[in-house]
Amino acid sequence: MRSLSDNDSVQTRNWNILVFMAGVVVLVIVLLCRLYSLQHTHYDENFKRSEKNRLRRVELVAERGYIYDRNGEVLVRNRPSFQIALQALHLPRKKEGRDSVFNLLLGIKDKNGARVFDSLSLDTAFQRTRWIKNRPIRILEDASPEQVAVIEEHSSELPGVVTLTESRRDYPYGTLASHVLGYTSEISEEQLKLPTFEGYSQGDRIGQKGLEQEYDAEFRGKNGVKLVEVNAFGREVGSPRAVEGMAPVPGYHLVSTIDLKLQKAAEAAIPDSVRGALVAIDPRNGEILAMVSSPRLDPNIFSLKKRERNKGWAQVALDSLRPLTNRAVSGVYPPASVFKLVTAGAGLESGILSESKYYPKSCTGGFQYGVRYQKCWGVHGNLNVVNAIRLSCDVFFYQAGLEIDMARINEFARRFGYGEEPLGIDIPGEKSGWLPDSASFNARNKRVGWRWARGLILNLSIGQGQLVTPLQQATFIGSLATNKGVYRPHFMKELRDSQGNVVRRYEPEIIRSGKMKPETHRVLLAAMDSVVNHPGGTGKRGAIPGIRVGAKTGSGEWKKGEKTHAWYAAVAPLYDPQIAVAVILEAAGGGGSKAAPVARKVLMAYFGLDEEEK
Structure with missing residues (x-):
């Protein structure tokens, strides 16, 4: 015949099992409710978030118009330029991961053994990613093909680091008519505050001085947009089907009165x-x-x-x-x-x-x-x-x-x-x-x-x-x-x-x-x-x-x-x-x-x- 202490022990064990089973049931119910919420109640919201991570909205900068002399000779044109940039949405969220990307970039050197990235500028760019999420932040302008190749080679170790191609102004005759033609540069913070530049964003290149400034609106054209599919590292892997973008409209060309x-x-x-x-x-x-x-x-x-x-x-x-x-x-x-x-x-x-x-x-x-x-x-x-x-x-x-x-x-x-x-x-x-x-x-x-x-x-x-x-x-x-x-x-x-x-x-x-x-x-x-x-x-x-x-x-x-x-x-x-x-x-x-x-x-x-x- 079992003793009273044995009965108490069995009763305690049964109670513990009951509590554990109840906990499991509650947990399953919570998981089912959460799953229901994710799959049904918040489906649209979660789908948009997923698409936002998978798809990137890329602005297609319109080709800036050329400047010609009165006889059709090119005075100002464009040239392709590679830019290395940070894409905030695809950088690691944890500090350890961001530090790893930072250190890897800092360790990249050119063929002469000099660092490609400046530590101060790089740190500033990483700081800016905390409040600039939807726009690439340049960390290297006019990158050489060799520098681009190094970045692409280490792409799996550099999530959030992307290579962009944009056009830069080219003045084939150097100093010739320089005061007439002007030049382009990145818009300043002071200019962004002016009503004249409403609709411009930080990082935009605008005309400064000369014809570049006077006819900036005509040269700029209208930017387009496209959606691209990216992987977990922020690399472009293709374009989604059945999603149409908007092609950029090139700027106007100016035929000047100048005789070359x-x-x-x-x-x-x-x-x-x-x-x-x-x-x-x-x-x-x-x-x-x-x-x-x-x-x-x-x-x-x-x-x-x-x-x-x-x-x-x-x-x-x-x-x-x-x-x-x-x-x-x-x-x-x-x-x-x-x-x-x-x-x-x-x-x-x-x-x-x-x-x-x-x-x-x-x-x-x-x-x-x-x-x-x-x-x-x-x-x-x-x-x-x-x-x-x-x-x-x-x-x-x-x-x-x-x-x-x-x-x-x-x-x-x-x-x-x-x-x-x-x-x-x-x-x-x-x-x-x-x-x-x-x-x-x-x-x-x-x-x-x-x-x-x-x-x-x-x-x-x-x-x-x-x-x-x-x-x-x-x-x-x-x-x-x-x-x-x-x-x-x-x-x-x-x-x-x-x-x-x-x-x-x-x-x-x-x-x-x-x-x-x-x-x-x-x-x-x-x-x-x-x-x-x-x-x-x-x-x-x-x-x-x-x-x-x-x-x-x-x-x-x-x-x-x-x-x-x-x-x-x-x-x-x-x-x-x-x-x-x-x-x-x-x-x-x-x-x-x-x-x-x-x-x-x-x-x-x-x-x-x-x-x-x-």
């Missing part, structure tokens, strides 16, 4: 060691044929990988010669003796001057005005307006300016493109000039206590005191020669789609009246003719065989004791203008000796003449 042959001639005419600018324009419609700003820069540096890009950027940003500045549109200088055409035109229009008028005071080397003696650069004797322009006599224009007065002179200047209003060229950075009168002079110099005095007209009548850009100077000389109006200067000739169809053409636009009396026009053309084609003309070094060139030279004073800025503004053929050229060489000396030969080379190239022809 003429641009090359202009670049060759101004050494990169010289500070200066050149603008060649068609005065009949405002098309810019060539534009040079020196020193130049190579926009290709902005398409390099980060380390090389930063190094190149530092070099140009810290250069005291300011190669980033487009002197052709944002450089402001005294117009010097080129402005004597304005003073003469204002006098002729008002009837104060005529071709037969001579002033009582002949040029003996200077002019006495009150207690002030204003020098001339030479001794020229008694002159009329044509000869005064030919010899660039200051004494004649001192007297003419005092008689004509600044109101008439400034009105004539504005009529032909000078003044405080920009011309509206289709690249950013254009500055306006300045035509002083008593009110603007007093306001501008209030802090230093200078006041307008009538004696200032002596300097202003010969172009010492105003401010103009090389673009304004070329526009002025061209419209003065045509007498048909000032056309807005521009670079865009037409936009074309990827099939070559024209989607927009630039329509020439007159923005200033740019007209004068026929007699005024005749006298000014005769004077410009005399500057180049008379044996004693200051611009005779700009003459070319078989083509009648008209011009005006100038030497702009800017700093006491320094050489003057050399100016030369010309048109050809003078009596049927097709091209106007303005050249400035900073601190180079006389315009006739220094700037005229530069313009001559450009005109020779335009008319297809050999430099050897004299």
Whole structure:
């Protein structure tokens, strides 16, 4: 007979079994409920999560439009570029796994034994993956095929590390027309905050400076999208069936007004060691044929990988010669003796001057005005307006300016493109000039206590005191020669789609009246003719065989004791203008000796003449 203690032991064991069985039943019920929940109640939600892990939404960046010269030569194109990036959704979630990927990447070296990835940049990229989940984060730009091969070889050990292919801008002629073309770079955080860039994302590459910036929206096109199937390591394994994406729409191509042959001639005419600018324009419609700003820069540096890009950027940003500045549109200088055409035109229009008028005071080397003696650069004797322009006599224009007065002179200047209003060229950075009168002079110099005095007209009548850009100077000389109006200067000739169809053409636009009396026009053309084609003309070094060139030279004073800025503004053929050229060489000396030969080379190239022809 069992004892009481044996019964208690059996009862306890049975109870334990019962509790265990009950626990198993409860667990099974919980599992069944959870399974039911996953399979039925939350099916749609879980299916979407699964698809999200299996499928990746890849944005297809539209091909950026090209830039061509007026004859169809490629000035800007695209090139393929490999990028190594982190895909946050496929990186290991645990710290140990992420550290393993980090260390493996850090251990990759190139053929020279140098690390491919920088530890600081790599750490920053890993930190960014914590809040940027749906977009790849670049860790290596412009990767070489060898570097891509190493990443692909270790793909199983590098979950979340992917290789992407994107296009980068390529400027096949390097520094040529760099200030006109501009460059592209990654959008900055400051730019992302601006309303202009609404819809852009961090990492997008946008146009900076020049045509790249001005026509960025047209170049960008419209991005597409596709869904790709990926494995557990984030590697693409195929495209899901029955899932259609959206193809990207390429950006528009821009056919510019630039003439590549003429641009090359202009670049060759101004050494990169010289500070200066050149603008060649068609005065009949405002098309810019060539534009040079020196020193130049190579926009290709902005398409390099980060380390090389930063190094190149530092070099140009810290250069005291300011190669980033487009002197052709944002450089402001005294117009010097080129402005004597304005003073003469204002006098002729008002009837104060005529071709037969001579002033009582002949040029003996200077002019006495009150207690002030204003020098001339030479001794020229008694002159009329044509000869005064030919010899660039200051004494004649001192007297003419005092008689004509600044109101008439400034009105004539504005009529032909000078003044405080920009011309509206289709690249950013254009500055306006300045035509002083008593009110603007007093306001501008209030802090230093200078006041307008009538004696200032002596300097202003010969172009010492105003401010103009090389673009304004070329526009002025061209419209003065045509007498048909000032056309807005521009670079865009037409936009074309990827099939070559024209989607927009630039329509020439007159923005200033740019007209004068026929007699005024005749006298000014005769004077410009005399500057180049008379044996004693200051611009005779700009003459070319078989083509009648008209011009005006100038030497702009800017700093006491320094050489003057050399100016030369010309048109050809003078009596049927097709091209106007303005050249400035900073601190180079006389315009006739220094700037005229530069313009001559450009005109020779335009008319297809050999430099050897004299």
